[in-house]
Every structure is written in structure tokens, then in C-alpha cells.
Amino acid sequence: MWEYSDEVKEHFFNPKNAGAVDGANAIGEVGSISCGDALRLTLKVDDANDVILDAGFQTFGCGSAIASSSALTEIIKGMNVDEALKVSNNDIAEFLGGLPPEKMHCSVMGKEALEAAVANYRGEEWVDDHEEGELVCKCFGIEAPMIEEQVRLNGLRTIEEVTNYTKAGGGCSTCHEKIEEIISTVLADLGEAAPSFDAKPSAPLVQPEAASAAPKPMTNLQRIRRIEMVLESMRPTLKADGGDVELVEVEGNTVYVNMTGACAGCQLAASTLGGIQQRLIEEMGEFIKVVPASQMSATQQAEG
């Protein structure tokens, strides 16, 4: 079963604003193929000032779809429609204390229902431009259509390139077989021969000579340098999303980092940290725990 936050459970077991609103003048109906979920959002908007007076949802879907619908209606009630349109799917997920990566599309469905309802209120036609598909990279929540598109547009040929463009495959690396399949399929569609994939990453972070000398324990300085190297190698993918990471302190097996830029407060920060931790464990050959620097003092006090 999924690990749902307490907020998700609360909004599922005791949903707010379930049912259609009487006298609604804005209706949005959307569905998500991934889960077979569907949502109808009904709003009562004040014609004079565009303020959302009431919101109600009817959802055919799983626990997180119902919770996301409930959260959405709570968030937007009292906003005017322009403010409401600024609510992102991440805002919905954050309101719920996070969603499992497989379930982020539930929050996307909420966001889309809102857009559709506002379009309906304004007498416009809403067009969906978001393509959903199978979740490939669980570390960074990347779906197949996104990878396919990037491979097609940019002529990507290796897993490393896919990681650089999409982040997919940059964490635990267990989705690499699937990514190779996607590359091969897209290239076959384009009429190109399938590339031959290297059995080992083309640009290993750890040089073979260094690796052969590995049995000798590293000094603290060497360890910190190695950690810096690993973080450096992940930086381009973070920067592509407008974020960054900085190393604050290393204490035994615990690595304290600061997530900066767009990473700070990002809904996916936790899974990004998880991805970084996984990479460090692989590259360092030992168990490493990556912790936000904000938790550093508390931990030290507890130890002291």
C-alpha cells in the first residue's frame, strides 16, 4: 500500500466539499488515464468580483484523488479566479503533506479541473496539453512520455544524456533497462538503428585506478572531496530545474546539505535528497545518510 501522509488520510476519510455546488456557474470535468480517475469540479463564482464563493467536487478515483479534490476545494474557496489559477499541483500536494510519486498525477488532475472550470466560467474552451504515461523514474517522478519527447527532440542516445535532460535514471538507476527500451523504441520509430548500450556508465565518476586503490580507507579530506565530486556531477540536473545543492557538513555517515534555488521548499525536495543519497551510497561504497542542514543543530544537540 502507498505511504499516505496523515493529511491525505484525513482528507480522504473526512473529505471537505464533497458533492456538487448548488447554482454553480463554473464546471470543470477532467480525467486522468493513468488511474482511470475522473473529477468534476463545480464552483460558484461571484460575477461582480470573480471571487469563488463555494466549491464542490465529485470524484471517481483512489484515495489520493479524493484527497487532492478535497484539498483543492479548500485552497481555492475565497480566492478570486486569477489567484486560483496560480495554484499549482505542487501547492495541492504540499497542502496534503506530500503525495507518493506515483500519485502526483492526482494533484495534476485537480489543477486541470480548476483550469477547466475557470475556462467554463469565462466561456472559453479548455485544452489539455499535459500527456501522462507510465512512471519510469521513481526517484525523480519522470513519466515515459516526457523521456520519449526529449529523446525525440534532442536525439538522445545514452542513459546519461537522458538523465541530463530529464533527471530520469539519475537516482537509484533501477529504471535504466526501461530507459534503454524507450531510447531504442523512439529511434526505431525514427528509422534509426538501436544504439549499443555500454554495460557500464560511459563516464564513471570513480576512475578505474582510483577504484582499484579503494580498499585503502579514505582520509576525511578524501571522503569530503569525493562527496563534493558526486554532488558536482548531479548539479547540472538540479540546475536544469533552477535548483542547487551545497554541502554543509559531513559527520560520520551523515551528510548535511542545503537545497537552494528552486529546490528550496520544492515538493520533490525529499525525493531529490533520496536520489542524492542513493548516488552517494553507490559512489562511496558505504551507507550515507543525506539530511537537510536545517536538522543539523537538533541532531547535534540530541547527541550532545
Next chain:
Amino acid sequence: MDGIYLDNNATTKVDPEIMAAMMPFFTEYYGNPSSIHMFGERVGREIKAARKKVQALLGAEHDSEIVFTSCGTEADSTAILSALKAQPERKEIITSTVEHPAILTLCEYLEKEGYTIHRIGVDKQGRLDMDAYKAALSDKVAIVSIMWANNETGTLFPIEELAELAHAAGVMFHTDAVQVVGKLPIDLKTTKIDMLSLSGHKLHAPKGIGALYVRRGLRFRPLLRGGHQERGRRAGTENAAGIVAMGKAAELALEHMDFENTVIKGLRDRLETALVEAVPCSFVTGDVDNRLPNTANIAFEYIEGEAILMLLNKEGIAASSGSACTSGSLEPSHVMRAMEIPYTAAHGTVRFSLSRYNTPEEIEKVIAVVPGIMARLRKMSPYWTENGPAQEPEKEFNPVYA
């Protein structure tokens, strides 16, 4: 753990008697059964006894026809890959559209390797298309692998007949029988089944033990090489405790066979009839007259399975669903799709699977709780109005799909 466990097709509780039988093999009898000394000798003897018990449950002619594996999936992979290795000139496989992923995923992989896969379809009751099956049999086929009972609906395929047809066409026949073994009487020596997979944890043994029946004389190629264990057909030091547990489980399953087919079946029927009667717009899926005695798969229309399971769980009731959301996959269960169950019903299918540990009181509690849960979720469903399902659901609610 308290609660009402109705998910026995997923896995079962380890029977305390089985637990007691296997415990000494973690403590006292830790020897390697291959060893000559007394520590190993005792273990070897118990493994032999366990093999006899599994032989009895399956009605196999010889105990050497039982090969212990680590799980049902390993037994399935061993059977199919053995058939391909043993008959390299045959490049086709026949299976069904409703198999367990242990078979389907392997077949998809083999398809990429150049093998031709015939996936035989089913009708709306989940019954196999016999004409398509007969048409697919030929001397190019290396193996037929078709499940005996479907894990989701409990629907039984006519395995003895399918095996006869394969035999007549000179084709090896394997069946994944993990759901059937222990629930229905089996007498392999009177059938033409060449290989059969079973799994311990489906019949009250622990996880981590399975077995493959391999008919004597069948051309066989091992999956794991490296030792003489299991007469060279499955190398690797024996999971002695697991094998002993499997033996005990086989013995107890034989003892409870009548109970399973009378009392458990009665409880299942009571649950199913009461729920379908109490919940409007619900129906039983699968071949109702021809299925496992312990399984009820009910589609509750216009609501979604994961939401149902979460509310059931809150009431202490464990079941499972064919909804996409519970698995993280894209689509509702491939079994429901193969039977052409509409999406709005397929997502709301709930499987209740019983075992000999369930009681009439538990079943009555479920019957009391379920209708309220369904009503509560339907109140939130866009396909549902105050008076029941929307007259024309497609017109009433027509979302833009991403």
C-alpha cells in the same frame, strides 16, 4: 494481528502447526542435507518425507517428480525456459491473456528475444477461447503455459482437457497452479500435464518456498546449475525449513480439502450473495459456476477500488482490487480488461478470498459494513446521482481525458 483477512489469494497466514514443524530446522537441525554426518542426515530424511507429502497432494506418480524452488515465479520461469532450451528448434509459446505476471512478463521478454507468443483470449465470463487454442497448437510450439485457476476471479480453465490436446499435438504442457493446489483435488498421474507450479505461501506455508512438478522422462534443462541438489534440476542448498513447511502444508491441505469445498465455499457464497443483493449496481465477475471455492470477485460500479480498500481497511477488513491505483500500473487489471469489463466497473472490482481461518461471524461483519462504504463513495462519484447511477453515464459526465 486483529482484523478480518480476506486476501488469501495474495498470501496466507502460516499455520501454527506448520510453524512448529519448521522451527527445529532453524535451531537444532541446521545441517546441510548433503552432508554425511548426523547433522545433515536428519535434514535429508525430513526433506524426503516432505517430498512424499507434496507428491501425495498432487497425485504425482513418483516423488522424484517434485523439484523444490524458491517460489512460484521461479517454478514458472524454470518450466518455460527449460522447454525452450530442451527444444531449440521450437520458437513458439502458447499462453493466455489472463496469466499471472510471472508468465506474462517472461513471455513479453521472450517475445523481444524473437519468440512468437500466442496469447489465447477469454470471453466475458473469463472462459478460454478453445478454438483459438486448438488452432495455435503445432509442432513449432515449445510449450503451452496456462494457469489452472485465475488469481483474481478464481475462474478455472479445463486444464486436463487442454493438456490432452497439447499431448495429442506433441506439445509440452505446463500449468501455473499456485491458486489451485490445496484448494481442489489434483491427481497428476491420470493427466497429461507435464509440468505444474505451486507456491507454499498460498497454502499456509511461509513465503520463500515453491515447487515445480516435472513428469518423469520429460526433457528438462535446469535454470540454476551448480550442484546436485534436487537431482541436479535445481542447484543451491535446500531451504530445509521451507521444504519441511511445504510438506506439512501439503498434508494439512489434504486433510482440509473437504472443509474447503463445503464450509469455506458456503461462506464465500453467503458473502457474495448478500453483497450483490445489498449493493445496487454490483455483479460477480468470472465464470461463476466453475471457479475456486474460496474466491469472490465483485465489481462495484462507478467507484474506485483503492478508495474502497482504504475504507475497508479502516474497518479492519483486508481485501484486494483490480484497480490500477492499487498497483501503480497504468491500467485496471489485465484480467478485467481481457473479460471486457467496462472501465467504470473494472476499477471498482474487489476480490475477497477466504481461507480455513475465516469464520461466519467475520463474514457477517463484512456483509454489515460493505454497503455503507459503497454508498459513501458513490455519494462522491460524478457517475452517481441521488437516485442511483446517472441515466446515461456518458452523457451525464464526459470528462476531458489527459
